[in-house]
Structures are given as structure tokens and as C-alpha cells.
Amino acid sequence: MMKLSQTRLAAACLALAAWLPLQANAGLLSDDEARKAIIELRAKVDAIDRDLKARIDTKSDKTAALDMLNQHEQTMTEIARLRGQIEELANHIAQTEKRQKDFYADLDARLKKLEPQQQTIDGRQAEVMPSEKKTYDAAMDVFKSGDYKAAASALQDFVRRFPTSAYAANAQYWLGNAHYAQGDFKNAIAAQEVVVANYRDSAKAPDALFNIASSYRDLNDKKAQKKALQQLIKEYPDSSSAQAAKDILAKLK
Incomplete structure (x- = not known):
């Protein structure tokens, strides 16, 4: 039973690791999609963190607990990497919004030069x-x-x-x-x-x-x-x- 749970956990972590970097590709997402991806990513990270802590707390077998702890550390490393991607994505959104504001400000200034005064x-x-x-x-x-x-x-x-x-x-x-x-x-x-x-x-x-x-x-x-x-x-x-x-x-x- 323990082995099956670890296998499922590993599969879940692998799926998450494969899914999340794809979502962090800000060049393929609109701002709204990027914000939605950040929210979903943070929710999944928090869920994995809570699940692993709960599993460790309920295991009496030391070997299984150590194994789970190692998995937890690996997952936390992956979480740290993914959080870095979240920050990059958030920074991309902020830069995109600034470029849009600058663009419209410049466009407005150009239009005023063409309008009667x-x-x-x-x-x-x-x-x-x-x-x-x-x-x-x-x-x-x-x-x-x-x-x-x-x-x-x-x-x-x-x-x-x-x-x-x-x-x-x-x-x-x-x-x-x-x-x-x-x-x-x-x-x-x-x-x-x-x-x-x-x-x-x-x-x-x-x-x-x-x-x-x-x-x-x-x-x-x-x-x-x-x-x-x-x-x-x-x-x-x-x-x-x-x-x-x-x-x-x-x-x-």
C-alpha cells in the first residue's frame, strides 16, 4: 500500500513538473491567462506541500518516513524552481503592462500633434x-x-x-x-x-x-x-x- 502511494505521488510530482514549466512560458500566454496560471500554480504548490506534510506526520515506519522526507525535499526543490518561474512570469506581466501604457501614452502624444488646437x-x-x-x-x-x-x-x-x-x-x-x-x-x-x-x-x-x-x-x-x-x-x-x-x-x- 505504501509503495502504491509513493508511486502515485511520484507520478503526480512528475506530471506537475512537466505541466508547470509549460504554463510559465509567458510568451505564449495573454496577461489574463498568465495571471490565471499563477493562481493555479500557487494552489497546486500549496496542496502538494500540505499533502506531503500530512503523509510524513501519519507514517510510523521510519524507513518510509525517511523516504517520504527525501521526496519532500526533492519536491520542495522543484517548488522553489517553479516559484522562480512564477516570479519571472509575474515580472513579464508587469513589463508588458508598462510597455502597453508607454505605447498608448506615445500614441496619444502623436495624435495630439495631428489634431487642431x-x-x-x-x-x-x-x-x-x-x-x-x-x-x-x-x-x-x-x-x-x-x-x-x-x-x-x-x-x-x-x-x-x-x-x-x-x-x-x-x-x-x-x-x-x-x-x-x-x-x-x-x-x-x-x-x-x-x-x-x-x-x-x-x-x-x-x-x-x-x-x-x-x-x-x-x-x-x-x-x-x-x-x-x-x-x-x-x-x-x-x-x-x-x-x-x-x-x-x-x-x-
Whole structure:
């Protein structure tokens, strides 16, 4: 009877030793399956431990007890090895979860770079793509540096690439200023006329008309200058540029 019990025990231990390493192969398991395998593995380890201790406690024969003790020590060694596999599997799950979190965080950051962003432009809220803002800011940085020729090129490129952008009116306005700063009054007028024609509701429209008048002044065309100032006063009477236009008209008479 004792021999039969030992044989069954050995068979059970062998089956467990063969089954458990297969379950510890984390690369073949999903996280849920891995967690389930850990729970089942721990339960079987504890059951074997309790069973062996119970068997040793009930044996009166010293030889049988020593034999069972040896088996117990071998099993405990195997249990220690399997617990190491459990720790590896748990560590694999933790690393997998961290990689997933990092992946989704990176994906979210990438998506935000492709989504429109709220910006305040001349006191108005507007949605612009990050690429629009980056290109516009770069062009304005060139303008502020005093390189008006390069700024004109950059601003012209912006309005060509983003004609419907919320920054388009401002870019067109500063394009006119870039031409004016170079003494190119005809192109300055042409650029500002686009602002007046295409972006009449823009906050830059009154200033564009004022700059048109200033360019005509520098071209010694007083008639065209007065016409631009009168148009400014008529179409944008409440603007600060209109008040300045009134003062200049009074001096021209």
C-alpha cells in the first residue's frame, strides 16, 4: 500500500513538473491567462506541500518516513524552481503592462500633434493645425529678425500652403509689411489689397487699408492715398486706424 502511494505521488510530482514549466512560458500566454496560471500554480504548490506534510506526520515506519522526507525535499526543490518561474512570469506581466501604457501614452502624444488646437488670434478663438502654427511662427520669427526679404518669401509660402488658415489674414498683412520695409511699395499695396478683398472681417483689414494709404503717400500719389483713407473711414469707422486716417485727411485738405 505504501509503495502504491509513493508511486502515485511520484507520478503526480512528475506530471506537475512537466505541466508547470509549460504554463510559465509567458510568451505564449495573454496577461489574463498568465495571471490565471499563477493562481493555479500557487494552489497546486500549496496542496502538494500540505499533502506531503500530512503523509510524513501519519507514517510510523521510519524507513518510509525517511523516504517520504527525501521526496519532500526533492519536491520542495522543484517548488522553489517553479516559484522562480512564477516570479519571472509575474515580472513579464508587469513589463508588458508598462510597455502597453508607454505605447498608448506615445500614441496619444502623436495624435495630439495631428489634431487642431485652439488659438487666440487677434482676440478671436480659432482652431488651427499644429503645422500651421509652426509654419506661421517660423515666418514671423524671420520677420522680427529684420530679414524682410526672407520673411516675405516665408509669408508668401504660408498663404500659398494654408489659404484658409485662421492665420492667413495676418500672414498676408505681414507680407505687405515685409514688402513695405524693403521699399517695395507696389507689392506692399498689392499684398494689403488681398487682405481687404479676401479677409474683410479680419482685425487686420483696417490696418491694411491704412498701410495702402501710406504706400501711396510714399509713391507721391495723394489722390490714391486720400481714396484709401476715405475707404478706411467709411468701412471701419470705429477702428483706431480710422481715427488716424481722419487726422491725416484733415492735413491733406
